[in-house]
Amino acid sequence: MKIIDCHGHAPAPDKLFAYKSLLIAHRGANGRGKCNIPDDDIRHIMEEKHFIFGPYSHLDHLNNLGTDVQLISPKPFQMMHSMRPTKIVRWFAEEYHNLIARECEMWPGRFAGIAVLPQYGGEPLDDAIAELERCVNELGFAGCLMNPDPYENTGEHPPPVGDRYWYPLYEKLCELDVPAHIHGTGSLSEREPFNLRFINEETTAVHGFVKSDVFKDFPDLKIVVSHGGGAIPYQVARFQSVSLRKKGSPTFIDGMRNLYYDTVLYSANSIEMLIKTVGADRCIFGSECPGQGASINPETGKTFDDVATYIRGFDWLSDEEKADIFENNARRVFKLDKV
Amino acid sequence: MKIIDCHGHAPAPDKLFAYKSLLIAHRGANGRGKCNIPDDDIRHIMEEKHFIFGPYSHLDHLNNLGTDVQLISPKPFQMMHSMRPTKIVRWFAEEYHNLIARECEMWPGRFAGIAVLPQYGGEPLDDAIAELERCVNELGFAGCLMNPDPYENTGEHPPPVGDRYWYPLYEKLCELDVPAHIHGTGSLSEREPFNLRFINEETTAVHGFVKSDVFKDFPDLKIVVSHGGGAIPYQVARFQSVSLRKKGSPTFIDGMRNLYYDTVLYSANSIEMLIKTVGADRCIFGSECPGQGASINPETGKTFDDVATYIRGFDWLSDEEKADIFENNARRVFKLDKV
Numbered sequence: 001m002k003i004i005d006c007h008g009h010a011p012a013p014d015k016l017f018a019y020k021s022l023l024i025a026h027r028g029a030n031g032r033g034k035c036n037i038p039d040d041d042i043r044h045i046m047e048e049k050h051f052i053f054g055p056y057s058h059l060d061h062l063n064n065l066g067t068d069v070q071l072i073s074p075k076p077f078q079m080m081h082s083m084r085p086t087k088i089v090r091w092f093a094e095e096y097h098n099l100i101a102r103e104c105e106m107w108p109g110r111f112a113g114i115a116v117l118p119q120y121g122g123e124p125l126d127d128a129i130a131e132l133e134r135c136v137n138e139l140g141f142a143g144c145l146m147n148p149d150p151y152e153n154t155g156e157h158p159p160p161v162g163d164r165y166w167y168p169l170y171e172k173l174c175e176l177d178v179p180a181h182i183h184g185t186g187s188l189s190e191r192e193p194f195n196l197r198f199i200n201e202e203t204t205a206v207h208g209f210v211k212s213d214v215f216k217d218f219p220d221l222k223i224v225v226s227h228g229g230g231a232i233p234y235q236v237a238r239f240q241s242v243s244l245r246k247k248g249s250p251t252f253i254d255g256m257r258n259l260y261y262d263t264v265l266y267s268a269n270s271i272e273m274l275i276k277t278v279g280a281d282r283c284i285f286g287s288e289c290p291g292q293g294a295s296i297n298p299e300t301g302k303t304f305d306d307v308a309t310y311i312r313g314f315d316w317l318s319d320e321e322k323a324d325i326f327e328n329n330a331r332r333v334f335k336l337d338k339v
Numbered sequence: 340m341k342i343i344d345c346h347g348h349a350p351a352p353d354k355l356f357a358y359k360s361l362l363i364a365h366r367g368a369n370g371r372g373k374c375n376i377p378d379d380d381i382r383h384i385m386e387e388k389h390f391i392f393g394p395y396s397h398l399d400h401l402n403n404l405g406t407d408v409q410l411i412s413p414k415p416f417q418m419m420h421s422m423r424p425t426k427i428v429r430w431f432a433e434e435y436h437n438l439i440a441r442e443c444e445m446w447p448g449r450f451a452g453i454a455v456l457p458q459y460g461g462e463p464l465d466d467a468i469a470e471l472e473r474c475v476n477e478l479g480f481a482g483c484l485m486n487p488d489p490y491e492n493t494g495e496h497p498p499p500v501g502d503r504y505w506y507p508l509y510e511k512l513c514e515l516d517v518p519a520h521i522h523g524t525g526s527l528s529e530r531e532p533f534n535l536r537f538i539n540e541e542t543t544a545v546h547g548f549v550k551s552d553v554f555k556d557f558p559d560l561k562i563v564v565s566h567g568g569g570a571i572p573y574q575v576a577r578f579q580s581v582s583l584r585k586k587g588s589p590t591f592i593d594g595m596r597n598l599y600y601d602t603v604l605y606s607a608n609s610i611e612m613l614i615k616t617v618g619a620d621r622c623i624f625g626s627e628c629p630g631q632g633a634s635i636n637p638e639t640g641k642t643f644d645d646v647a648t649y650i651r652g653f654d655w656l657s658d659e660e661k662a663d664i665f666e667n668n669a670r671r672v673f674k675l676d677k678v
Contacts (some may be wrong), residue, residue: 052584053584148530153496154494155493155494155495155496156494157492157494157527157528157529157530157531158530159530160529160530163530188496189496190496190498190499191487191496191497191499191500191502191543191547192496192543195581196542196546199542199570199574200539200542200543200570203535203538203539203542203570204530204535204539207535208530227574227577228573228574230570230574231538231539231542231569231570231573231574233573234567234570234572234573234604234609234612235538235566235567235570235604235609236606236609237604237605237606237609237632237636237643238566238604238605238631238632238643240605240636240643241605241631241632241633241634241636241642241643241644242534242631242634244634244635244636244637245391245392245634265573265574265576265577266576266577266579266580267575267576269612269615270573270574270575270576270612273573273609276608292577292580292581293577293580294580295580295581295583295584296583297576297580297583298583303580304576304577304579305580
């Protein structure tokens with residue numbers, strides 16, 4: 001059995017962010033340009049440069065936790081979906097995706113690419129769909145993230161995930177047979193920084209999908225929700241109770257089971273709550289390593305993001321269910337023929 | 340031991356909402372007017388009128404669950420904090436509070452009043468503070484709700500709860516020795532209806548308080564968070580991990596323990612997660628009955644909001660801890676000399 005981490009973010013050399021900085025400065029006036037990153041810079045960022053603290057590179061972290069394969073997307077908080085003109089958002093996404101494609105090639109079988117689509121609040125999804133096609137068909141990517149708030153918390157209300165605004169994207173996802181993984185990008189609110197906004201966006205997205213007709217209209221659509229579904233598994237009885245008022249209709253939890261959830265939660269209790277709420281068939285291993293969970297948990301002596309150890313320890317899960325969570329569900333949902 | 344439900348909303352006769360409807364229609368042009376509600380209407384709404392479904396009145400619901408005392412505030416989603424001019428928001432809050440004061444008098448020892456302060460995005464808190472004083476000193480209320488987003492999700496960013504904008508309110512709360520119970524009001528976003536927005540606002544508020552200096556500046560301030568703290572107990576390891584990067588500083592969970600949390604969660608697992616995260620000394624019994632949790636849970640045969648039964652069943656809590664959650668913590672935090 002392989003351990004596939006469906007939720008990782010690709011480390012990127014500083015040159016990529018210098019390119020972004022320039023795009024923001026000239027707002028597209030100087031043209032697209034190109035971000036030339038030497039192979040050595042990529043090797044350095046993946047194998048040598050230490051992540052925030054501790055003497056470990058990105059690959060060291062994966063090796064330490066026994067992660068065989070990681071699905072890597074651009075760091076979402078860098079994607080500046082609310083920046084204008086929209087072409088600089090697109091150019092930056094393209095360069096980041098090109099980098100990820102090279103990372104997948106340089107460490108064959110170790111990574112699969114996930115796109116962060118260029119989305120812009122109030123604009124149609126044409127660029128997002130075009131880049132999704134390019135990433136899947138030309139770069140061999142396994143899926144994409146979908147940002148439910150492309151306004152990035154600037155105050156406009158994006159359409160609910162059940163709104164027909166999103167339908168062209170859902171159609172393309174079905175056609176390409178790849179999933180969208182729900183994940184916010186930036187947040188322009190001081191009181192709700194991106195790391196917190198992600199959680200609230202996931203809460204809102206699960207609620208929105210459950211309340212929508214999306215899975216009636218797209219029975220083959222595959223949606224994965226980050227960080228174990230935001231608040232929803234903890235708050236689920238509240239929504240379940242209200243849904244039971246309509247006799248004979250699917251319950252809230254029935255609706256939740258149309259979605260998949262990653263296990264990017266850094267405690268055994270929370271992961272247990274997730275799996276027992278939605279079922280092992282709806283959970284996909286994720287650790288987002290190295291990231292928020294890279295500190296040592298004084299109670300266990302291991303890093304918080306050693307999610308595999310929590311799951312291995314669940315004696316109420318069968319070996320088959322564990323294999324589903326660690327590998328099989330990811331293979332059913334993402335396009336993973338090369339890893 | 341008494342069972343004190345710290346989170347209830349006061350049923351109100353239709354006349355109150357007819358008054359609100361008129362205020363919205365004339366926008367204050369016809370003056371304040373008055374909402375004349377006969378005692379019989381109040382008796383009807385409390386003792387006879389059935390709540391949504393099932394043959395039970397508000398008081399029946401409390402009796403069925405064995406709730407001795409309930410703290411009742413206006414229904415927050417009715418409070419129209421984003422409506423203008425601000426005086427109609429204030430007038431409506433005053434009338435609702437006057438009604439609650441009468442309910443407390445008509446069923447002595449059964450209820451205590453909680454204000455929903457008239458707050459307006461972008462405006463100082465003068466009216467909120469004046470109404471808090473009136474409610475506590477003249478109407479004998481036990482505390483108030485605080486709405487962290489008085490813009491009601493219209494897109495403006497309210498100041499974080501740690502911002503000095505809120506300090507005059509915190510000062511007055513300390514002076515009056517009453518708590519603020521964090522609870523959103525309306526939401527003008529289709530994708531994030533008020534019932535869901537409450538949860539996201541609680542998540543944001545807990546995070547904001549933990550990241551702030553509020554409890555350094557107001558060591559006696561008492562803040563209660565609704566619905567078990569939104570997403571935070573479920574997601575806590577994520578934030579705890581990051582907080583451990585700063586050696587020697589208080590951790591995220593240390594910061595959470597400056598706050599209190601009500602138990603308005605409708606499953607035993609979630610309430611267990613809450614208590615084990617923040618400690619029994621930080622949890623206050625709440626059921627919000629009758630409300631979201633009034634359906635029968637097919638797994639237990641009881642209503643979801645029979646929260647007391649979940650807590651009584653925890654063999655890992657001592658009798659003293661249960662008494663703290665059911666009664667003593669509420670008495671320490673709210674002004675409850677009359678119940």
